[in-house]
Amino acid sequence: MKLIMCAGPPTSGKTMVLRQVTRRLLAKGMRLAYLKIDVQFADEDELFQTEFGIPARKVYSGELCPDHAGVLVLGDAVKWAAKEGADTLLVETAGLCLRCAPYVEGSLGIVVLEATSGMNLPRKIGAMLTLADIAVVTKIDLVSQAEKEVFRANIIDAAGIDVLETDALHGIGIDRIAARVERAQEVMEPMLLKGSPPMAVCTICAGKRQIGSEHHFGVLRTLDSDLFYRGQ
Numbered sequence: 028m029k030l031i032m033c034a035g036p037p038t039s040g041k042t043m044v045l046r047q048v049t050r051r052l053l054a055k056g057m058r059l060a061y062l063k064i065d066v067q068f069a070d071e072d073e074l075f076q077t078e079f080g081i082p083a084r085k086v087y088s089g090e091l092c093p094d095h096a097g098v099l100v101l102g103d104a105v106k107w108a109a110k111e112g113a114d115t116l117l118v119e120t121a122g123l124c125l126r127c128a129p130y131v132e133g134s135l136g137i138v139v140l141e142a143t144s145g146m147n148l149p150r151k152i153g154a155m156l157t158l159a160d161i162a163v164v165t166k167i168d169l170v171s172q173a174e175k176e177v178f179r180a181n182i183i184d185a186a187g188i189d190v191l192e193t194d195a196l197h198g199i200g201i202d203r204i205a206a207r208v209e210r211a212q213e214v215m216e217p218m219l220l221k222g223s224p225p226m227a228v229c230t231i232c233a234g235k236r237q238i239g240s241e242h243h244f245g246v247l248r249t250l251d252s253d254l255f256y257r258g259q
Contacts, residue, residue: 028105029115030214032097032130034155035139036148040165041119042071043195044139044204049079049117051205060113062086062104064093064120064129071119082111093120094127098220101131105214115208128154130221135211136160137204142170142178142192149181157186158222161207164192167200 035041049059061075061083072083084107088096097120108116120129130136138159140148143166149156156162162182167175179190193200230243240247248254 028109028113028213029208029211030101030105030131030134030218031115031117031137031208031211032134033117033119033137033139034094034129034159036141036144036152037121037123039139039141039144040193040195041139042074044137044163044165044193044201045117045119046075046078047195047198047201048205048208049075049081051201052115052208053079053081055205055209057209058112058114060108060111060116062108062116062118064088064097064100064118066093066121066123082108082113088121092127093123094129097129098224102218105218115211127224128158128220128222130158130160131214132219132221133212133214134221135208136221137163139163139165140178140182141166142175146174146177146181149178149185154222156182156188159186159188161189161191161204162186163204164190165195167192168194168197 033041033045052059059081061072061081063069063071063085065085066088069085072085075081075083086096086100097118101118104118105116136159138156140162142164164178175192182190191200191203193204195201230245235243240249244257246254246256
């Protein structure tokens, strides 16, 4: 099974990119399945099922980070896609956590960024970009050539990965992305995250709601201090 992990900020154009890629891959005889991981609402699974007739489903992460939910469900998702006869599973994740990353070793990690989101965005999104294999820049028709060049340079400076510029709405620049999916390797068991997850030392993540470092334990900091550890 080829596993294609597509992440990116909301409204960056992930779904449109994957729709264009799906259209091209189906024309070449590939057998696809689609999974959407989102927080509380998604209808993209219905869109892919209706438009392309491929197996599609969604998972809501709810109170979990979408990337954490991906760790929990991707094993079952690959088995589901295989039972459906797919050879490639496209996973679109909300990608809301800038410290985590959804990518799996051996998978193709695609981060989708919109050119209109500001020149410094590549410096702000951490592992979602730095652990990806390719960066797809969308909405290039809405910015100047100079802005595109600065955006590309900042991506390369932050991550050193291939940058593919697209106008996904009109299908421009999609063929190169589809070609990368075709060349992707199959994931191997056991599947592992690409990169280390955040430290599990946070009382906030454990559900403690009080504001102020004095109420918490583990690895902490104050406004004026560096990180320090306080045991319970």
